[in-house]
Amino acid sequence: MESREPATIDRISSLPDEIISHVLSFLPTKYAVATVALSRRWKDLSTSLRDLDFDNRLVHRNPLETREFKRRRDLEFSRFVVKVLRQHKNLNSVRRFRFQFSVDYYDCELSRDVWCPWMESAQLEEIDIRLKSVYDVGPICELWSPPVSFFTLKNLNVLKLTGIRIDIMPASVCLSSLKILQLLKVRTKDFELLSRLISGCPVLETLHLENCCFKIWNFDQVLIASIPSLKNLTVIDNDRWLLCSIEMEAPNLEHLYLVNFGELQFMGSSSPLSCVHSAWVDTPVYEKTLVDDDEVEYRHHDGPRRIGLLTQISNAKEMLLSWQTLNFLTFVNDNVAVQPLLPLFRDLTHFTVRPSENSLRCSDTKLARSSFVLHSLLNSASKLQHLVIDMGNRRIRMEWEDAEELACIPECMLSSLEEIEIQNLKADEDERKMVAYLLKAGAVLKKVNMHLFEDVVGYDLDDMEARLELASLLKLPRGSSTCEAHLFLPNGDEIHIDSNV
Secondary structure, three states, X not given: OOOOOOOOOOOOOOOOHHHHHHHHOOOOHHHHHHHHHOOHHHHHHHOOOOEEEEEHHHOOOOOOOOHHHHHHHHHHHHHHHHHHHHHOOOHHHXXXXXXXXXXXXXXXXXXXXXXXXXXXXXXXXXXXXXEEEXXXXXXXXXXXXXXXXXXXXXXXXXXXEEOOEEOOOOOOOOOOOOOEEEEEOOEEOOOHHHHHHHHOOOOOOEEEEEOOEEOOXXXXXXXXXXXXXXXXXXXXXOOOOOOOEEEEEOOOOOEEEEEOOOOEEEOOOOOOOOOOOEEEEEOOOEXXXXXXXXXXXXXXXXXXXXXXXXXXXXXXXXXXXXXXXXXXXXXXXHHOEOOOOOOOOOOOOEEEEEOOOOOOOOOOEEEOOHHHHHHHHHHHOOOOOEEEEEOOXXXXXXXXXXXXXXXXXXXXXXXXXXXEEEEEEOOOHHHHHHHHHHHHHOOOOOEEEEEEOOOOOOOOOOOHHHHHHHHHHXXXXXXXOOOEEXXXXXOOOEEOOOOOO
């Protein structure tokens, strides 16, 4: 009997318009519009999209192309966006508008037809606009500033802006439905505009400020904000542009993320951050100034303010601190040990200590008397269950001393600490001492995972003898009979004592 090939069935076209439209909403608009080649029906659907996602990174780029060619290419993309908007059957129905435009620094123009006036009457729920330089040299703020009507979209739930400037704002901002506000490399000509923006978001739950520049007229200006609904706060200032202090009342805050920004105070009740259960604190503890060719001057920031912040979040269950912040809170001048200044973290179960973001890009950093610093932390967290220690890159060097205070084992190591993870282990003498101490003192440990740094000084990780020598870490005495210790290469392969791996 002659076999027949099964007939090709177009199952997608048999789906209802609502389902196909939903599928198209997951595609960048460039590809969704391309479906017009399939049939008249697809053309109708592509001009009724409720989710618009434009990204000029999807345009083919030639590293050898001239600047003039780049200009023409970016102009063509801008015209494509305008064309899609003009051919759309009902822009008022658009729910999400995402626009990513990566260009050479200050090297293009955008048509204002992209932004207005259609946005003013649309029922937008999410706006995500990202203007970036392909060389990541800074914000390309000259490209666009949102119109006044942008800040009165009552249906807007999510607003994410990157690389733009804010020139004007209505006297009364009304973003009554906004729950997520994210500003990355945003500039304003007036410091007060940020305060006005935040005040106009009565149900805001997530606020993310990263490397923004808000123009101030003196360094004593303070941003005062009351956000009772706020649950998540992120402030990152790696570029040191946020030259102001922030005083905030956020009694329902649950997640706090601070990087390189220490001028933040929380106001309100005696326990303004009692609801915080996870915190990431990597605040600068000193400024380094070059006095002459040989001498460097260190100017410490306000230590009591840092301690006060940690005291306010002492109810947290999960926390990350940088080594530098932790070290500063444990010592005074000349590395003289003092009574630990850390508050008691009675509910802390998961803790991570890692190098500061700045130290990962700077010169060598010595973690003075790391044994005392880590011991002070463990003493402050009697219920700790999971500990992560990240040793960072090769510039981070530990100093571990067999000091007398180590003889007194912290309560958590005797009763609750079950898992330890050590990342970027370089296996030098001081780090080996740390591993030996943790394994021996951990009376209830169940698992210790050690991940080697990609370039362990003095060891060729491809050499079998070197691996066997590193595997000696797995033979160190353990205080818990049920503790399993594992050692991993940078590629994820595990090193065993009695195997060829």
